[in-house]
Amino acid sequence: MNPSLSTIDIYSSxxxxxxxxxxxxYGEIGIKGKNRMFFERKLMNNLKKxxxxxxxxxxxxxxxxxxxxPEILRKIPGVEYFGHALKVRPDEITKAVDILLKxxxxxxxxxxAKRYDKSFPKTSMDVNKEIGAYIVEKxxxxxSMKDYDLGxxxxxCKDSVYVYVDRFSGIGGLPVSSQGKVVSLLSGGIDSPVASxxxxxxxxxxxxxxFFNKTLHTRDSLKKVEKLVDKLTEIQLSSRLYLIPFYEIxxxxxxxxxxxxxxxxxxxxxxxxxxxxxxxxxxxxxVTGDDLGQVASQTLDNLNCIYxxxxxxxxxxxxxxxxxxxxxxxxxxxxxxxxxxxxxxxCSFMIAxxxxxxxxxxxxxxxxxxxxGLDYLEKDALERAEIKQFVYPRR
Ligand code: ATP
Ligand code: MG
Numbered sequence: 001m002n003p004s005l006s007t008i009d010i011y012s013s014x015x016x017x018x019x020x021x022x023x024x025x026y027g028e029i030g031i032k033g034k035n036r037m038f039f040e041r042k043l044m045n046n047l048k049k050x051x052x053x054x055x056x057x058x059x060x061x062x063x064x065x066x067x068x069x070p071e072i073l074r075k076i077p078g079v080e081y082f083g084h085a086l087k088v089r090p091d092e093i094t095k096a097v098d099i100l101l102k103x104x105x106x107x108x109x110x111x112x113a114k115r116y117d118k119s120f121p122k123t124s125m126d127v128n129k130e131i132g133a134y135i136v137e138k139x140x141x142x143x144s145m146k147d148y149d150l151g152x153x154x155x156x157c158k159d160s161v162y163v164y165v166d167r168f169s170g171i172g173g174l175p176v177s178s179q180g181k182v183v184s185l186l187s188g189g190i191d192s193p194v195a196s197x198x199x200x201x202x203x204x205x206x207x208x209x210x211f212f213n214k215t216l217h218t219r220d221s222l223k224k225v226e227k228l229v230d231k232l233t234e235i236q237l238s239s240r241l242y243l244i245p246f247y248e249i250x251x252x253x254x255x256x257x258x259x260x261x262x263x264x265x266x267x268x269x270x271x272x273x274x275x276x277x278x279x280x281x282x283x284x285x286x287v288t289g290d291d292l293g294q295v296a297s298q299t300l301d302n303l304n305c306i307y308x309x310x311x312x313x314x315x316x317x318x319x320x321x322x323x324x325x326x327x328x329x330x331x332x333x334x335x336x337x338x339x340x341x342x343x344x345x346x347c348s349f350m351i352a353x354x355x356x357x358x359x360x361x362x363x364x365x366x367x368x369x370x371x372x373g374l375d376y377l378e379k380d381a382l383e384r385a386e387i388k389q390f391v392y393p394r395r
Contacts, residue, residue, distance in 0.1 A: 200232070209274055
Protein backbone atom coordinates (compact mmCIF):
# COMPACT_ATOMS: atom_id res chain seq x y z
CA MET A 1 0.00 0.00 0.00
CA ASN A 2 2.93 2.31 0.52
CA PRO A 3 5.44 1.89 -2.26
CA SER A 4 8.34 4.27 -2.63
CA LEU A 5 7.87 7.21 -4.94
CA SER A 6 10.96 6.23 -6.91
CA THR A 7 8.79 3.79 -8.84
CA ILE A 8 7.62 6.71 -10.95
CA ASP A 9 11.16 6.92 -12.32
CA ILE A 10 11.15 3.25 -13.21
CA TYR A 11 8.02 3.75 -15.26
CA SER A 12 9.31 6.76 -17.06
CA SER A 13 12.56 5.02 -17.95
CA UNK A 14 10.66 2.18 -19.62
CA UNK A 15 10.20 2.63 -23.31
CA UNK A 16 6.90 1.07 -24.15
CA UNK A 17 3.83 1.78 -26.13
CA UNK A 18 1.42 1.31 -23.24
CA UNK A 19 -0.39 4.30 -22.00
CA UNK A 20 0.44 5.35 -18.45
CA UNK A 21 -2.65 6.19 -16.44
CA UNK A 22 -3.62 6.71 -12.82
CA UNK A 23 -6.58 4.61 -11.75
CA UNK A 24 -8.56 6.39 -9.04
CA UNK A 25 -11.03 4.59 -6.79
CA TYR A 26 -13.62 6.35 -4.73
CA GLY A 27 -15.23 4.53 -1.87
CA GLU A 28 -18.14 6.22 -0.30
CA ILE A 29 -19.32 8.20 -3.29
CA GLY A 30 -19.75 4.95 -5.19
CA ILE A 31 -22.75 4.02 -3.05
CA LYS A 32 -24.72 7.25 -3.14
CA GLY A 33 -27.60 6.01 -5.27
CA LYS A 34 -29.05 8.62 -7.60
CA ASN A 35 -26.53 11.21 -6.46
CA ARG A 36 -23.67 9.08 -7.63
CA MET A 37 -23.35 10.89 -10.96
CA PHE A 38 -23.27 14.24 -9.19
CA PHE A 39 -20.48 13.13 -6.84
CA GLU A 40 -18.50 11.56 -9.67
CA ARG A 41 -18.69 14.74 -11.69
CA LYS A 42 -17.50 16.82 -8.75
CA LEU A 43 -14.58 14.48 -8.17
CA MET A 44 -13.72 14.44 -11.87
CA ASN A 45 -13.66 18.24 -11.95
CA ASN A 46 -11.53 18.43 -8.83
CA LEU A 47 -9.06 15.89 -10.23
CA LYS A 48 -8.84 17.80 -13.52
CA LYS A 49 -8.17 21.02 -11.65
CA UNK A 50 -5.57 19.45 -9.36
CA UNK A 51 -3.65 17.61 -12.06
CA UNK A 52 -4.29 19.60 -15.24
CA UNK A 53 -4.84 16.24 -17.00
CA UNK A 54 -7.72 14.57 -18.76
CA UNK A 55 -9.96 12.47 -16.53
CA UNK A 56 -12.58 9.98 -17.66
CA UNK A 57 -14.87 7.44 -16.12
CA UNK A 58 -14.47 3.73 -16.64
CA UNK A 59 -16.60 1.08 -14.94
CA UNK A 60 -16.96 2.83 -11.58
CA UNK A 61 -13.48 4.33 -11.34
CA UNK A 62 -11.80 7.40 -12.75
CA UNK A 63 -8.87 7.25 -15.11
CA UNK A 64 -6.39 10.13 -15.24
CA UNK A 65 -4.15 10.23 -18.28
CA UNK A 66 -0.57 9.89 -17.05
CA UNK A 67 0.97 8.98 -13.70
CA UNK A 68 0.11 11.74 -11.28
CA UNK A 69 2.34 12.67 -8.34
CA PRO A 70 0.89 10.73 -5.37
CA GLU A 71 1.41 13.74 -3.09
CA ILE A 72 -1.24 15.60 -5.09
CA LEU A 73 -3.85 12.85 -5.11
CA ARG A 74 -3.32 11.85 -1.49
CA LYS A 75 -4.95 15.14 -0.45
CA ILE A 76 -8.01 15.18 -2.67
CA PRO A 77 -11.20 14.40 -0.73
CA GLY A 78 -13.19 11.59 -2.28
CA VAL A 79 -10.14 9.60 -3.38
CA GLU A 80 -10.06 6.26 -1.55
CA TYR A 81 -6.99 4.77 -3.22
CA PHE A 82 -5.20 4.99 -6.53
CA GLY A 83 -2.62 3.18 -8.63
CA HIS A 84 -0.06 4.02 -11.29
CA ALA A 85 -1.20 1.68 -14.03
CA LEU A 86 -0.47 0.65 -17.56
CA LYS A 87 -3.48 0.55 -19.83
CA VAL A 88 -3.39 -2.60 -21.96
CA ARG A 89 -5.47 -5.03 -24.00
CA PRO A 90 -6.36 -8.37 -22.35
CA ASP A 91 -3.71 -10.21 -24.38
CA GLU A 92 -1.02 -7.77 -23.19
CA ILE A 93 -1.33 -8.34 -19.43
CA THR A 94 1.88 -10.38 -19.16
CA LYS A 95 3.78 -7.73 -21.12
CA ALA A 96 2.58 -5.10 -18.69
CA VAL A 97 3.56 -7.36 -15.78
CA ASP A 98 7.07 -7.69 -17.24
CA ILE A 99 7.44 -3.93 -17.41
CA LEU A 100 6.13 -3.43 -13.92
CA LEU A 101 8.27 -6.14 -12.33
CA LYS A 102 11.50 -5.07 -14.00
CA UNK A 103 14.13 -4.27 -11.32
CA UNK A 104 11.61 -4.86 -8.54
CA UNK A 105 12.89 -6.17 -5.28
CA UNK A 106 10.36 -8.62 -3.83
CA UNK A 107 10.14 -12.20 -2.64
CA UNK A 108 6.44 -12.81 -2.25
CA UNK A 109 3.51 -11.49 -4.25
CA UNK A 110 -0.20 -11.79 -4.76
CA UNK A 111 -2.17 -11.19 -7.93
CA UNK A 112 -5.41 -9.36 -7.25
CA ALA A 113 -7.50 -9.41 -10.41
CA LYS A 114 -11.00 -7.95 -10.59
CA ARG A 115 -13.33 -8.44 -13.51
CA TYR A 116 -15.62 -5.46 -13.89
CA ASP A 117 -16.48 -6.39 -17.47
CA LYS A 118 -18.64 -9.45 -16.94
CA SER A 119 -18.48 -10.30 -20.65
CA PHE A 120 -14.76 -11.00 -20.26
CA PRO A 121 -14.40 -14.77 -20.76
CA LYS A 122 -12.11 -15.51 -17.79
CA THR A 123 -13.07 -15.09 -14.14
CA SER A 124 -10.96 -13.07 -11.72
CA MET A 125 -9.80 -16.33 -10.21
CA ASP A 126 -8.66 -17.62 -13.64
CA VAL A 127 -6.62 -14.47 -14.14
CA ASN A 128 -5.14 -14.67 -10.64
CA LYS A 129 -4.00 -18.23 -11.29
CA GLU A 130 -2.73 -17.62 -14.79
CA ILE A 131 -0.73 -14.49 -14.02
CA GLY A 132 0.42 -15.92 -10.68
CA ALA A 133 1.81 -18.99 -12.44
CA TYR A 134 3.49 -16.77 -15.02
CA ILE A 135 5.31 -14.75 -12.31
CA VAL A 136 6.30 -17.87 -10.34
CA GLU A 137 7.80 -19.49 -13.43
CA LYS A 138 9.48 -16.49 -15.00
CA UNK A 139 10.70 -14.70 -11.88
CA UNK A 140 11.03 -17.55 -9.37
CA UNK A 141 8.97 -15.71 -6.75
CA UNK A 142 6.50 -17.11 -4.23
CA UNK A 143 2.79 -16.52 -3.99
CA SER A 144 1.56 -15.43 -0.59
CA MET A 145 -2.06 -14.74 0.20
CA LYS A 146 -1.23 -12.73 3.34
CA ASP A 147 1.68 -10.41 4.03
CA TYR A 148 2.99 -10.31 0.48
CA ASP A 149 5.75 -7.89 -0.56
CA LEU A 150 4.07 -6.92 -3.81
CA GLY A 151 0.44 -6.75 -4.93
CA UNK A 152 -0.12 -7.10 -8.66
CA UNK A 153 -3.46 -5.44 -9.40
CA UNK A 154 -5.32 -6.22 -12.59
CA UNK A 155 -8.60 -4.44 -13.24
CA UNK A 156 -10.49 -5.74 -16.23
CA CYS A 157 -12.84 -3.05 -17.48
CA LYS A 158 -14.92 -2.74 -20.64
CA ASP A 159 -12.60 -0.38 -22.41
CA SER A 160 -9.23 -1.72 -21.23
CA VAL A 161 -7.30 -3.65 -18.66
CA TYR A 162 -5.42 -1.65 -16.05
CA VAL A 163 -2.37 -3.27 -14.46
CA TYR A 164 -0.43 -1.79 -11.57
CA VAL A 165 1.73 -2.68 -8.61
CA ASP A 166 1.90 0.69 -6.90
CA ARG A 167 -1.20 1.39 -4.90
CA PHE A 168 -1.51 4.49 -2.73
CA SER A 169 -4.05 5.43 -0.07
CA GLY A 170 -6.12 8.59 -0.45
CA ILE A 171 -7.87 10.45 2.37
CA GLY A 172 -11.35 9.21 1.55
CA GLY A 173 -14.30 11.47 2.31
CA LEU A 174 -16.42 13.29 -0.24
CA PRO A 175 -15.43 15.59 -3.12
CA VAL A 176 -15.05 19.24 -2.16
CA SER A 177 -18.09 21.37 -3.01
CA SER A 178 -20.44 18.38 -3.07
CA GLN A 179 -21.88 19.52 0.31
CA GLY A 180 -22.11 23.27 -0.09
CA LYS A 181 -20.23 26.05 1.59
CA VAL A 182 -19.19 26.85 5.17
CA VAL A 183 -17.33 29.74 6.76
CA SER A 184 -14.39 28.81 8.98
CA LEU A 185 -12.95 30.95 11.77
CA LEU A 186 -9.23 30.57 11.26
CA SER A 187 -7.05 31.83 14.08
CA GLY A 188 -3.49 30.93 13.13
CA GLY A 189 -3.33 28.34 15.93
CA ILE A 190 -3.07 24.57 15.53
CA ASP A 191 -6.74 23.72 15.86
CA SER A 192 -8.70 25.80 13.40
CA PRO A 193 -6.78 24.63 10.27
CA VAL A 194 -7.48 21.03 11.31
CA ALA A 195 -11.16 21.86 11.87
CA SER A 196 -11.29 23.39 8.37
CA UNK A 197 -9.66 20.28 6.93
CA UNK A 198 -12.38 18.04 8.40
CA UNK A 199 -15.13 20.03 6.70
CA UNK A 200 -13.28 19.92 3.37
CA UNK A 201 -12.86 16.18 3.77
CA UNK A 202 -16.61 15.86 4.15
CA UNK A 203 -17.21 17.72 0.90
CA UNK A 204 -17.63 21.34 1.98
CA UNK A 205 -16.10 24.34 0.31
CA UNK A 206 -14.53 26.35 3.13
CA UNK A 207 -14.34 30.16 3.13
CA UNK A 208 -11.83 31.44 5.71
CA UNK A 209 -12.16 34.41 8.05
CA UNK A 210 -9.35 35.76 10.15
CA PHE A 211 -9.62 38.67 12.58
CA PHE A 212 -6.50 40.69 13.24
CA ASN A 213 -5.55 43.63 15.40
CA LYS A 214 -3.33 46.13 13.62
CA THR A 215 -1.42 46.93 16.80
CA LEU A 216 -0.44 43.26 17.18
CA HIS A 217 -0.16 42.22 13.56
CA THR A 218 1.88 43.71 10.81
CA ARG A 219 1.26 42.83 7.17
CA ASP A 220 4.16 40.40 7.55
CA SER A 221 2.70 38.58 10.51
CA LEU A 222 -0.53 38.03 8.60
CA LYS A 223 1.56 36.04 6.10
CA LYS A 224 1.33 33.16 8.55
CA VAL A 225 -2.44 32.99 8.16
CA GLU A 226 -2.07 33.28 4.39
CA LYS A 227 0.41 30.40 4.46
CA LEU A 228 -2.13 28.28 6.33
CA VAL A 229 -4.82 29.01 3.76
CA ASP A 230 -2.35 28.35 0.95
CA LYS A 231 -1.53 24.94 2.47
CA LEU A 232 -5.20 24.05 2.93
CA THR A 233 -5.87 25.07 -0.67
CA GLU A 234 -3.89 21.96 -1.72
CA ILE A 235 -6.97 20.11 -0.50
CA GLN A 236 -9.85 22.24 -1.77
CA LEU A 237 -7.99 23.79 -4.76
CA SER A 238 -9.41 27.24 -4.48
CA SER A 239 -10.04 29.34 -1.35
CA ARG A 240 -11.10 32.76 -0.25
CA LEU A 241 -9.76 34.45 2.88
CA TYR A 242 -11.36 37.43 4.59
CA LEU A 243 -8.85 39.40 6.66
CA ILE A 244 -11.06 41.42 8.98
CA PRO A 245 -9.72 44.37 11.01
CA PHE A 246 -10.70 43.91 14.65
CA TYR A 247 -8.76 46.68 16.37
CA GLU A 248 -11.58 49.23 16.46
CA ILE A 249 -14.00 46.71 17.96
CA UNK A 250 -11.45 45.55 20.51
CA UNK A 251 -10.70 49.14 21.48
CA UNK A 252 -14.35 49.74 22.34
CA UNK A 253 -14.64 46.43 24.16
CA UNK A 254 -11.53 47.15 26.22
CA UNK A 255 -12.92 50.56 27.17
CA UNK A 256 -16.27 49.18 28.37
CA UNK A 257 -15.87 45.58 29.42
CA UNK A 258 -14.20 44.17 32.55
CA UNK A 259 -11.18 42.15 31.48
CA UNK A 260 -12.57 38.78 32.56
CA UNK A 261 -15.41 39.04 30.03
CA UNK A 262 -13.47 40.45 27.11
CA UNK A 263 -12.50 37.15 25.49
CA UNK A 264 -16.13 36.08 25.38
CA UNK A 265 -17.29 39.41 24.00
CA UNK A 266 -14.56 39.29 21.32
CA UNK A 267 -15.66 35.86 20.28
CA UNK A 268 -19.35 36.76 20.22
CA UNK A 269 -18.53 39.67 18.00
CA UNK A 270 -16.45 37.43 15.70
CA UNK A 271 -19.39 35.04 15.51
CA UNK A 272 -21.80 37.80 14.47
CA UNK A 273 -19.43 39.01 11.76
CA UNK A 274 -18.90 35.41 10.60
CA UNK A 275 -22.69 35.23 10.19
CA UNK A 276 -22.63 38.29 7.94
CA UNK A 277 -19.91 36.67 5.83
CA UNK A 278 -21.92 33.44 5.66
CA UNK A 279 -24.92 35.35 4.41
CA UNK A 280 -22.87 37.15 1.80
CA UNK A 281 -21.20 33.93 0.67
CA UNK A 282 -24.33 31.76 0.69
CA UNK A 283 -22.66 29.51 3.28
CA UNK A 284 -24.70 27.25 5.51
CA UNK A 285 -22.57 26.74 8.60
CA UNK A 286 -19.81 28.23 10.74
CA VAL A 287 -16.73 26.15 11.58
CA THR A 288 -14.55 26.72 14.64
CA GLY A 289 -11.50 24.98 16.07
CA ASP A 290 -13.06 24.73 19.51
CA ASP A 291 -12.14 21.70 21.53
CA LEU A 292 -14.23 21.16 24.62
CA GLY A 293 -12.51 22.26 27.80
CA GLN A 294 -9.15 23.00 26.15
CA VAL A 295 -8.95 26.65 27.22
CA ALA A 296 -11.10 29.01 29.28
CA SER A 297 -13.19 30.16 26.33
CA GLN A 298 -14.13 26.60 25.47
CA THR A 299 -16.14 25.41 28.44
CA LEU A 300 -19.64 24.29 27.56
CA ASP A 301 -21.10 27.41 29.21
CA ASN A 302 -18.85 29.67 27.21
CA LEU A 303 -19.40 27.89 23.91
CA ASN A 304 -23.09 28.35 24.55
CA CYS A 305 -22.55 32.11 25.01
CA ILE A 306 -20.57 32.29 21.75
CA TYR A 307 -22.61 29.98 19.55
CA UNK A 308 -25.91 31.59 20.53
CA UNK A 309 -24.80 34.53 18.37
CA UNK A 310 -25.07 32.42 15.21
CA UNK A 311 -28.15 31.95 13.06
CA UNK A 312 -26.31 29.21 11.19
CA UNK A 313 -25.35 25.87 12.71
CA UNK A 314 -21.93 26.05 14.33
CA UNK A 315 -19.77 23.06 13.40
CA UNK A 316 -16.82 22.40 15.72
CA UNK A 317 -15.40 19.11 14.41
CA UNK A 318 -12.61 18.87 17.03
CA UNK A 319 -14.89 18.96 20.03
CA UNK A 320 -14.20 15.37 21.00
CA UNK A 321 -10.51 15.14 20.17
CA UNK A 322 -7.50 15.39 22.48
CA UNK A 323 -4.83 17.94 21.67
CA UNK A 324 -2.35 15.24 20.72
CA UNK A 325 -4.80 13.75 18.24
CA UNK A 326 -5.30 17.20 16.70
CA UNK A 327 -1.53 17.71 16.45
CA UNK A 328 -1.12 14.40 14.69
CA UNK A 329 -3.62 15.40 12.02
CA UNK A 330 -2.07 18.88 11.71
CA UNK A 331 1.27 17.19 10.98
CA UNK A 332 -0.30 14.93 8.36
CA UNK A 333 -1.95 17.76 6.47
CA UNK A 334 1.14 19.94 6.72
CA UNK A 335 -0.30 22.81 8.78
CA UNK A 336 1.47 22.04 12.07
CA UNK A 337 4.78 23.67 11.21
CA UNK A 338 3.06 26.78 9.92
CA UNK A 339 0.82 27.00 13.00
CA UNK A 340 3.92 26.88 15.19
CA UNK A 341 5.38 30.04 13.68
CA UNK A 342 5.24 32.88 16.21
CA UNK A 343 1.96 34.80 16.17
CA UNK A 344 -0.25 36.26 18.81
CA UNK A 345 -3.94 35.80 18.31
CA UNK A 346 -6.04 38.90 18.86
CA CYS A 347 -8.29 36.95 21.26
CA SER A 348 -5.50 37.13 23.81
CA PHE A 349 -5.32 40.94 23.59
CA MET A 350 -5.85 42.62 26.96
CA ILE A 351 -7.72 39.82 28.66
CA ALA A 352 -7.72 38.79 32.31
CA UNK A 353 -5.30 36.18 33.56
CA UNK A 354 -8.29 34.25 34.77
CA UNK A 355 -11.09 34.83 32.29
CA UNK A 356 -14.68 33.92 33.01
CA UNK A 357 -15.23 30.18 32.51
CA UNK A 358 -18.97 30.18 33.18
CA UNK A 359 -20.31 32.95 31.04
CA UNK A 360 -24.03 33.64 30.94
CA UNK A 361 -25.70 35.03 27.81
CA UNK A 362 -27.80 37.45 29.88
CA UNK A 363 -24.78 39.00 31.58
CA UNK A 364 -22.93 39.31 28.30
CA UNK A 365 -25.90 40.86 26.52
CA UNK A 366 -26.14 43.44 29.26
CA UNK A 367 -22.46 44.28 28.96
CA UNK A 368 -22.73 44.51 25.18
CA UNK A 369 -25.60 46.94 25.44
CA UNK A 370 -23.19 49.40 27.07
CA UNK A 371 -21.02 49.49 23.96
CA UNK A 372 -22.68 52.03 21.73
CA GLY A 373 -22.57 51.39 18.00
CA LEU A 374 -21.19 47.86 18.30
CA ASP A 375 -23.31 46.60 15.43
CA TYR A 376 -22.17 49.52 13.28
CA LEU A 377 -18.52 48.72 14.13
CA GLU A 378 -19.09 45.09 13.18
CA LYS A 379 -20.59 45.98 9.80
CA ASP A 380 -17.84 48.49 9.20
CA ALA A 381 -15.12 45.90 9.99
CA LEU A 382 -16.54 43.63 7.31
CA GLU A 383 -16.73 46.52 4.83
CA ARG A 384 -13.04 47.14 5.38
CA ALA A 385 -12.04 43.47 5.10
CA GLU A 386 -9.36 42.50 2.64
CA ILE A 387 -10.41 39.51 0.57
CA LYS A 388 -7.71 37.24 -0.84
CA GLN A 389 -8.04 34.46 -3.35
CA PHE A 390 -5.89 31.30 -3.41
CA VAL A 391 -5.65 28.59 -6.04
CA TYR A 392 -3.89 25.27 -6.37
CA PRO A 393 -1.85 24.43 -8.38
CA ARG A 394 -0.24 27.75 -7.50
CA ARG A 395 0.09 30.16 -10.39
P1 ATP B 1 -6.72 27.57 17.61
O1 ATP B 1 -5.59 26.64 17.78
O2 ATP B 1 -7.59 27.23 16.45
O3 ATP B 1 -6.28 29.00 17.68
P2 ATP B 1 -7.29 27.62 20.41
O4 ATP B 1 -7.28 26.33 21.11
O5 ATP B 1 -6.08 28.50 20.52
O6 ATP B 1 -7.66 27.37 18.89
P3 ATP B 1 -9.00 29.93 20.94
O7 ATP B 1 -7.86 30.84 20.75
O8 ATP B 1 -9.89 30.07 22.12
O9 ATP B 1 -8.57 28.40 20.97
O10 ATP B 1 -9.90 29.99 19.66
C1 ATP B 1 -10.98 29.12 19.51
C2 ATP B 1 -11.51 29.25 18.09
O11 ATP B 1 -11.97 30.59 17.87
C3 ATP B 1 -10.44 29.03 17.05
O12 ATP B 1 -10.24 27.67 16.79
C4 ATP B 1 -11.04 29.77 15.87
O13 ATP B 1 -12.02 28.98 15.24
C5 ATP B 1 -11.71 30.98 16.54
N1 ATP B 1 -10.78 32.13 16.56
C6 ATP B 1 -10.01 32.56 17.58
N2 ATP B 1 -9.29 33.64 17.23
C7 ATP B 1 -9.61 33.93 15.95
C8 ATP B 1 -9.21 34.93 14.99
N3 ATP B 1 -8.31 35.84 15.30
N4 ATP B 1 -9.76 34.90 13.77
C9 ATP B 1 -10.66 33.96 13.44
N5 ATP B 1 -11.07 33.00 14.28
C10 ATP B 1 -10.56 32.96 15.52
MG1 MG C 1 -5.95 30.27 19.33
